[in-house]
Amino acid sequence: MKIGVDARNLVTSMTGIGRYVLEMSRHLALLGHQVHLYLPEAPYGNLKELSGTKLRISRFPGGIRRMIWAQTELPRLAAKDKLDVFWGPAHRLPFVLDRRIARVITIHDLVWRDMPATMQWQTWLADRWLMKPGVSVADEIVTDSTATATNLKDQFPRCAHKVNVIFPGLTAIGGTEFSTDISRLGIDRPYILFVGTLEPRKNLLRLLQAYASLPESTRQQYLLVLAGGHGWRLGDLKKHIASLQIEPQVRLTGYVSDDDLAMLYSNARLLAMPSLYEGFGFPLIEANARGIPTLTSNTSSMPEVAGNAGVLVDPDDVRSIRDGLQSLATDDLLHARLAENARPNSARFSWLDSASALQSIFERAVVERRDSL
Missing domain, CATH: 3.40.50.2000 (Glycogen Phosphorylase B;)
Structure with missing residues (x-):
C-alpha cells in the first residue's frame, strides 16, 4: 500500500507520541509498504531510523502555520501522491481529503475530557475541537488501550463500530553497553x-x-x-x-x-x-x-x-x-x-506486531472506502 502519515509530531523533541509515529512508520516500511511522511517543517534531529520512508517537508513553521498546513498543503500533497490510505497518528485528520483515499486515526487518550486541568490550554482546545471531526471522517479508529477505546465509544457512540485496540510496542532504551557509574x-x-x-x-x-x-x-x-x-x-x-x-x-x-x-x-x-x-x-x-x-x-x-x-x-x-x-x-x-x-x-509489546495489526486496519479501511464510492 501507499500510506501517508501526518508526521507533525516529529518536528519537536521526541515524546511518547513522537516515538509511536516513528516506530510505527518504520515498521510499516519494513513490511514493504510505501510510507510518505508529511511534515509542516524540518524534523527535529536526524531521522536515520526512517531511511525506508519518503519525507515530504513543507515550510509552515510554528503552531498556527502548522494548523493551516494540516487543512491545506497536507491534503493537497496527499492527493498528488495518490495514497491508498492516510493515517492521522495523533488525534487529527484533515477535514477534507480526496474521497478516494481511505483514512484512519489513532486516539491515544481523552485527557481533554477526563483530566482537563492537567493540560495546557492550547492543547486542550485543539483536542476539544479537532478530535470529533477526526473520528467522524475516519473509516477506522485505533486506540492504544481498551480503557481509551471504552472512553472513546462513550464520548462518540456513533463511531463505536469503527474502534480497534492496538497496543504500541516496546523500544529498547540505550545500548547493551552503558556506563555503570x-x-x-x-x-x-x-x-x-x-x-x-x-x-x-x-x-x-x-x-x-x-x-x-x-x-x-x-x-x-x-x-x-x-x-x-x-x-x-x-x-x-x-x-x-x-x-x-x-x-x-x-x-x-x-x-x-x-x-x-x-x-x-x-x-x-x-x-x-x-x-x-x-x-x-x-x-x-x-x-x-x-x-x-x-x-x-x-x-x-x-x-x-x-x-x-x-x-x-x-x-x-x-x-x-x-x-x-x-x-x-x-x-x-x-x-x-x-x-x-x-x-x-x-515482551507482550512488539512494534512489528503493532504495525502488522495496523496494516490489517488499513487494508480494511481501503476496502470500505472503495465500496463506498
Whole structure:
C-alpha cells in the first residue's frame, strides 16, 4: 500500500507520541509498504531510523502555520501522491481529503475530557475541537488501550463500530553497553525511580508526599530519583521537596540520555508511576524490559500495561501510594515475584506486531472506502 502519515509530531523533541509515529512508520516500511511522511517543517534531529520512508517537508513553521498546513498543503500533497490510505497518528485528520483515499486515526487518550486541568490550554482546545471531526471522517479508529477505546465509544457512540485496540510496542532504551557509574548523578544508594516530564498529570506532588510519609528507615535505605525535564504548573518543585523535609533523599536528574535512562532503569528497586491518567505509559514496559517491577495507578490504561508485574494504587490517595511504595521497597518476596514477571510482561509489546495489526486496519479501511464510492 501507499500510506501517508501526518508526521507533525516529529518536528519537536521526541515524546511518547513522537516515538509511536516513528516506530510505527518504520515498521510499516519494513513490511514493504510505501510510507510518505508529511511534515509542516524540518524534523527535529536526524531521522536515520526512517531511511525506508519518503519525507515530504513543507515550510509552515510554528503552531498556527502548522494548523493551516494540516487543512491545506497536507491534503493537497496527499492527493498528488495518490495514497491508498492516510493515517492521522495523533488525534487529527484533515477535514477534507480526496474521497478516494481511505483514512484512519489513532486516539491515544481523552485527557481533554477526563483530566482537563492537567493540560495546557492550547492543547486542550485543539483536542476539544479537532478530535470529533477526526473520528467522524475516519473509516477506522485505533486506540492504544481498551480503557481509551471504552472512553472513546462513550464520548462518540456513533463511531463505536469503527474502534480497534492496538497496543504500541516496546523500544529498547540505550545500548547493551552503558556506563555503570551512577554516582555521577548523585546516587549513592538503592533508589525508587520516577521517569517522565515533571508536569501535573504525573501526580508528582502526591508521590513526594507519599515518599515523605514512609518510615525514616525506608527513606534512608532508598532514595527517590526523579528523571525527566521540567514541564509546567508544578511551581518550584525544589521548594516543595524542601517543605516536606526530604531534600537529602531526593535526586532531580533533569532530562537524561537514553544510555543514562537505561542505567537508571537497570539499577532501580522499582519504577513509581502513580499518574492521574495515561494513554499508555511507556516507562512501565521500559522498566519491565530491564527486569524492574512497577508501582502504578489503578486508572485508565495503566492496569492493562502493568499486567502482573506491578502494584496498583489509588493515585488520589497518598496513603495508598505510600503503602505501595513501602511494600515494594521492603517485601522481598513480593518484589521477587513481580520482578520475575517483568520481562515476560514487556515482551507482550512488539512494534512489528503493532504495525502488522495496523496494516490489517488499513487494508480494511481501503476496502470500505472503495465500496463506498
